[in-house]
Amino acid sequence: SQQGEEDPQALSIQEGENATMNCSYKTSINNLQWYRQNSGRGLVHLILIRSNEREKHSGRLRVTLDTSKKSSSLLITASRAADTASYFCATSTQGGSEKLVFGKGTKLTVNP
């Protein structure tokens, strides 16, 4: 069963613009992670935000978490063509085994 659901499913922007992707989930979480997947490659971890955090930054990435709304957003500022990829949110709902449940992803296209 999918826990996280990303919105939109696809997003096309111009280089230099900001890209915002949203993730909603259903049950209480320990943490929420965002991953990027380039075409034909494995997923790469971008950022992790814990349930007691509201916002985190990493370079051009900004992630927010609203546990009351069970939602998160990923903002990529000043996007580049190299940011073209699929982006997935993943939630951890129990400790110890470190299992993640992934959403279906947002496909981002950044046009030069």
Next chain:
Amino acid sequence: NAGVTQTPKFRVLKTGQSMTLLCAQDMNHEYMYWYRQDPGMGLRLIHYSVGEGTTAKGEVPDGYNVSRLKKQNFLLGLESAAPSQTSVYFCASSGDRGRSGQPQHFGDGTRLSIL
């Protein structure tokens, strides 16, 4: 630093054949995972392991078996392949026991077609 290595990268099987997918990690990670990725479905967890000699079922375990005889290796087996198992399979690993909230490191996948 190889990270997570999956072999083979591509494979075509006939229905009913068996095969084993190999995953190796060189980061001394405790946890390892097998996922499948189908179009429009995201990643779904097949089986996982919390340490050498342990395995557990994930969301979609039917038709698959796994073994973790060595800490660095996690094998995924298909005993009798079916067309519904056509997919891209990803292996991942993550870090230290007792530390919560760690990122998973992924291999580049095995693209498996069952005819």
